[in-house]
Amino acid sequence: MADRNEPLDRIKSRRDSALNALVSGVPYMTWLGIRFDRRGDELTAVLPFDGKLIGNPVLPALHGGVTAAFLEVTAIVELSWVAMWEDLESGRIAPDAAVPESLPRLPKTIDFTVDYLRSGLPRDAYARARVVRSGRRYASVHVEAWQDNRSRLIAQATGHFLMPQP
Amino acid sequence: MSAGPSDDSDRDDRKRIAQQFIEAIPHARALGMRVDDLGPGRAVISMPWSDHLVGDPRTGVIHGGVVSALMDTCCGAAVMMHPASPRSTATIDLRIDYMRAAAPRQRITARAECYHMTRSVAFLRAVALDEDGENPVAAATGAFTAER
Structure with a gap:
């Protein structure tokens, strides 16, 4: 049971450092420039625009592979975040970017299907994932990405994942 | 079928043009993609492993998203190589x-191979391999637009 009187700064630093450990441990996320905004347990992935993300220089438009990678990264982080939340809050684990052994093992992608709805503009993109079902072994995650308007998605995806076994 | 010297030079020309096309795509260039082979409705594109593309630091395995980007580019190239000569293409789903x-x-x-083409849609199949060419790392199926 959560301690109602736990100091707020301690709660925030525990959650932020765990999230940072999850993200900064993966070189590819850093290379793409992906970061996560956190509101309580809700995560929003942010992909700041960069020239190297362009796939069609004429339009210009984001590379479809970048969009797919952004969605997949968001799904994996959300799934790991949801899976570790209880252990994190109860103090059973304390992931720390500086201690590789403390980092949770990540789910493995089984399959990932991306539905491209609009071409990605040369601006920042955002994504949010929802764990539809998470069992002991397998999980199904849905994820959506947008740019200027939350209701005008640029892409959505569904993926199946193999959960790390204890 | 044997290829005469002119077929070979046609093929080299096409490959050079395709490589220029790939290099004009900033993200393909950032990943170091190289065109290895092309044919009607077919493309073979490869890229090197690199530290900054790792998805699992414990094992050094490349991130799935990188494989997606490579397969997406390769499928797009196979659409452009189709004898129907589409002017441009975009991914519908993959x-x-x-x-x-x-x-x-x-x-x-x-x-990647474009196994069917309608007036406006191309259907693709692709595999990704590492140096063990027998056991694919990943397989993909996709639908792409074909602008005529």
């Missing part, structure tokens, strides 16, 4: 099955 982890420090090669 499904990727990850069969096994790609071996760290090995080159990844994607082979």
Whole structure:
């Protein structure tokens, strides 16, 4: 049971450092420039625009592979975040970017299907994932990405994942 | 079928043009993609393993998203190589099955084939391989637009 009187700064630093450990441990996320905004347990992935993300220089438009990678990264982080939340809050684990052994093992992608709805503009993109079902072994995650308007998605995806076994 | 010297030079020309096309795509250039082979409705594109593309630091395995980007580019190239000569293409949907982890420090090669083309849609199949060319790392199926 959560301690109602736990100091707020301690709660925030525990959650932020765990999230940072999850993200900064993966070189590819850093290379793409992906970061996560956190509101309580809700995560929003942010992909700041960069020239190297362009796939069609004429339009210009984001590379479809970048969009797919952004969605997949968001799904994996959300799934790991949801899976570790209880252990994190109860103090059973304390992931720390500086201690590789403390980092949770990540789910493995089984399959990932991306539905491209609009071409990605040369601006920042955002994504949010929802764990539809998470069992002991397998999980199904849905994820959506947008740019200027939350209701005008640029892409959505569904993926199946193999959960790390204890 | 044997290829005469002129077929060979046609093929080299096409490959050079395709390589220029790939290099004009900033993200393909950032990933170091190289055109290895082309044919009617077919493309083979590869890229090197690199530290900054790692998805699992414990094992050094490249991130699935990188494989997606390679397969997507290779499928797009196969559409452009179709004899119907589409002017441009974009991904409608792409499904990727990850069969096994790609071996760290090995080159990844994607082979894509446009197996059906309608007036406005191209249907694609692709596989991704590491240096063990027998057991694919991933397989993909996709639908792409074909602008005529």
